[in-house]
Amino acid sequence: MIESIEIGKCTGCGICDVVCPADVIHMEPVAVGHGVAGLTQTKLLPVIKFREHCITCFSCEIYCPEHIVDVHPSVKNRPRPW
Amino acid sequence: MAGTDLDGVLIDTDILVIGAGAGGLVAALSAKRHAPPGTRVTLCDSWMIGRTGHSAFSNAWTIVVLPDDDLDGILHEVVAGNDGIADQILVREALKESYARLKDFEAIGMTFARDEASQYKRRPTRGLDLARVMHPDGGGMAFTWTLRRALEAEGVQLLDRLFITGLTGGGSGRVTGATGINTRTGQFHAIKARATIVSTNAITFRSGFVRDITGTGTLLAYKAGAALRNAEFSYVRPGTPKFYFEGITFAIQEGAQWVNAKGEAFMQRHEPEWADEADVPRIARAMALENKKGDAPLYLDMSAIPEHMRDDFIRSKVPWMDSFFRKLGNEAKTDMFGKTPYYALNQMTKMGIRTGSDCRSDVPGLLSAGLAQAGCANHFAGFHIGLCIGNGWIAGRSAVEDLDRLPPPALDAAEVRALHAETHAPLKPAAEAESDRILRDLQAVMFSYDTGILKREDRLRQAFERVVELDDEFKDLSAPHTHELVRLKETEAMLLAARFILGASLYRTESRLSHFREDHDQRDDRDWLVWVDFCETGNGPAFTKTPVPTPLCPPTLSKPRKRQLHARHQVAGV
Numbered sequence: 001m002i003e004s005i006e007i008g009k010c011t012g013c014g015i016c017d018v019v020c021p022a023d024v025i026h027m028e029p030v031a032v033g034h035g036v037a038g039l040t041q042t043k044l045l046p047v048i049k050f051r052e053h054c055i056t057c058f059s060c061e062i063y064c065p066e067h068i069v070d071v072h073p074s075v076k077n078r079p080r081p082w
Numbered sequence: 083m084a085g086t087d088l089d090g091v092l093i094d095t096d097i098l099v100i101g102a103g104a105g106g107l108v109a110a111l112s113a114k115r116h117a118p119p120g121t122r123v124t125l126c127d128s129w130m131i132g133r134t135g136h137s138a139f140s141n142a143w144t145i146v147v148l149p150d151d152d153l154d155g156i157l158h159e160v161v162a163g164n165d166g167i168a169d170q171i172l173v174r175e176a177l178k179e180s181y182a183r184l185k186d187f188e189a190i191g192m193t194f195a196r197d198e199a200s201q202y203k204r205r206p207t208r209g210l211d212l213a214r215v216m217h218p219d220g221g222g223m224a225f226t227w228t229l230r231r232a233l234e235a236e237g238v239q240l241l242d243r244l245f246i247t248g249l250t251g252g253g254s255g256r257v258t259g260a261t262g263i264n265t266r267t268g269q270f271h272a273i274k275a276r277a278t279i280v281s282t283n284a285i286t287f288r289s290g291f292v293r294d295i296t297g298t299g300t301l302l303a304y305k306a307g308a309a310l311r312n313a314e315f316s317y318v319r320p321g322t323p324k325f326y327f328e329g330i331t332f333a334i335q336e337g338a339q340w341v342n343a344k345g346e347a348f349m350q351r352h353e354p355e356w357a358d359e360a361d362v363p364r365i366a367r368a369m370a371l372e373n374k375k376g377d378a379p380l381y382l383d384m385s386a387i388p389e390h391m392r393d394d395f396i397r398s399k400v401p402w403m404d405s406f407f408r409k410l411g412n413e414a415k416t417d418m419f420g421k422t423p424y425y426a427l428n429q430m431t432k433m434g435i436r437t438g439s440d441c442r443s444d445v446p447g448l449l450s451a452g453l454a455q456a457g458c459a460n461h462f463a464g465f466h467i468g469l470c471i472g473n474g475w476i477a478g479r480s481a482v483e484d485l486d487r488l489p490p491p492a493l494d495a496a497e498v499r500a501l502h503a504e505t506h507a508p509l510k511p512a513a514e515a516e517s518d519r520i521l522r523d524l525q526a527v528m529f530s531y532d533t534g535i536l537k538r539e540d541r542l543r544q545a546f547e548r549v550v551e552l553d554d555e556f557k558d559l560s561a562p563h564t565h566e567l568v569r570l571k572e573t574e575a576m577l578l579a580a581r582f583i584l585g586a587s588l589y590r591t592e593s594r595l596s597h598f599r600e601d602h603d604q605r606d607d608r609d610w611l612v613w614v615d616f617c618e619t620g621n622g623p624a625f626t627k628t629p630v631p632t633p634l635c636p637p638t639l640s641k642p643r644k645r646q647l648h649a650r651h652q653v654a655g656v
């Protein structure tokens with residue numbers, strides 16, 4: 001399951017969102033600065049929106065060009081037949 | 083949207099392919115290559131084409147029949163390994179054409195390993211003597227991504243993040259396209275198509291190889307009037323909740339054995355012919371019987387594997403599997419070679435759309451490919467993707483032929499409006515997302531070993547009653563956002579699938595393949611060498627028998643099979 005994204009190092013490329021096959025990561029606007037009084041600059045950054053639906057496929061971690069996504073190899077919720 | 087007052091996107095195409103696993107990708111390629119220039123081919127998937135589907139997350143092992151191989155011998159063992167429940171014409175064509183597809187794949191940039199003598203490196207697979215499997219370098223991700231790039235280059239329209247919610251034209255006796263929503267924005271789409279190929283995988287209960295990926299197209303086809311079959315069969319394979327381990331065949335090849343809590347190697351007792359080399363449905367049944375006897379937990383004893391080989395088991399050429407093992411670190415090796423309980427995990431139903439050997443369904447304009455097509459009741463390691471490649475190619479070709487046979491379709495604005503309303507009805511911003519609760523309860527019913535593996539009439543009926551209760555609970559659910567709306571639609575399909583699985587399991591009163599009835603525990607070829615087909619009657623599904631034709635080979639082998647895995651050193655290229 002996805003653990004974290006080091007947002008401070010994120011360039012906002014959006015690859016993690018695009019490659020996720022479970023709709024877990026969404027790019028969302030975040031306020032990043034106020035260079036001009038009264039105006040707000042925003043940037044799209046990844047948000048772990050539906051962590052509980054992560055399928056631990058590692059796609060976000062593998063394809064992140066900055067290597068800032070951490071996925072933990074946990075499959076504890078797998079159903080059992082007995 | 084033209085012709086309606088809806089806010090959305092209208093797409094007009096010639097051939098629509100729904101689902102971009104191996105079957106859909108190859109179907110789109112086939113359609114483009116068989117069609118006259120200018121023919122419009124559209125491929126859609128709920129997520130990013132080339133990075134999703136079970137195929138993308140697999141090794142992409144596939145049976146390839148080389149020119150010097152024994153084609154009809156392999157066909158016969160595949161049919162026998164299906165206990166006769168296979169479309170022989172379709173399977174033979176998939177096997178026969180597999181070498182041509184290999185060459186197609188190489189031409190678009192895939193590479194396949196060769197040995198020092200430039201021969202393809204191939205391996206035997208469980209349950210088959212003659213067939214050999216191979217995979218592209220880079221595994222499933224390389225396979226699906228290379229196909230995506232090829233489709234882009236050949237002008238196929240790719241629609242990522244489009245979840246199909248309905249097939250249109252069912253009332254007119256043919257399929258005229260589909261409706262769907264963008265899985266991020268929720269934007270409504272209507273697609274008019276002259277031929278529609280459903281290749282949306284088998285349905286899972288979010289337990290598959292890649293857990294959340296499930297197919298819903300099979301059930302959309304059912305609602306559009308198509309018949310389904312093989313619901314009583316499932317792909318149940320050994321696994322452990324602790325880690326993904328796709329190397330069981332390799333481990334058994336090197337001497338691993340299934341053992342119970344007493345340390346007894348139990349497969350010889352259950353499957354004298356194949357023992358540990360038996361195919362997965364047979365291992366799953368043996369595991370369930372051992373559990374019932376009170377001899378669980380069950381383990382894969384890998385102690386016979388020499389120390390110098392053990393690191394090979396915690397590495398993979400498939401990037402995501404390798405990440406998995408790398409992050410587990412020492413724990414991976416300790417768990418794998420220690421005592422980690424294994425279970426028989428239900429990965430997917432084998433229920434698919436009834437088609438002819440040409441992949442055409444009973445409904446004009448509707449075809450099927452991939453695991454959504456019911457060509458086989460058992461696929462083996464290497465024939466999941468092998469058959470998907472084969473039926474994808476056939477479906478694409480048949481769809482092109484249909485362009486001249488069927489009149490141009492018309493979208494019925496009232497029907498599109500009704501599908502729009504039905505799709506969006508559960509959306510309520512203040513609602514709670516609750517489909518997972520229903521799913522967990524459904525999993526508990528369907529995965530229980532004494533319902534999902536060891537079946538008996540009374541328990542199947544109890545399970546059916548519970549599914550009906552869950553269905554009633556489900557009807558009250560709403561979705562606060564598009565993400566949950568998609569999951570609701572998938573859960574709705576799973577509930578319907580559960581009814582069909584239990585209904586078909588009650589109907590087939592014999593035991594065969596993964597369908598094991600404790601109260602009818604013998605295989606009965608006289609009465610049950612049949613497909614159990616069902617279609618909607620207006621009052622639920624009606625189950626009927628369709629004899630399985632055997633035009634090319636008998637449903638069983640005439641002499642005992644050889645075990646191949648332990649003879650690996652005699653196999654060229656391994």
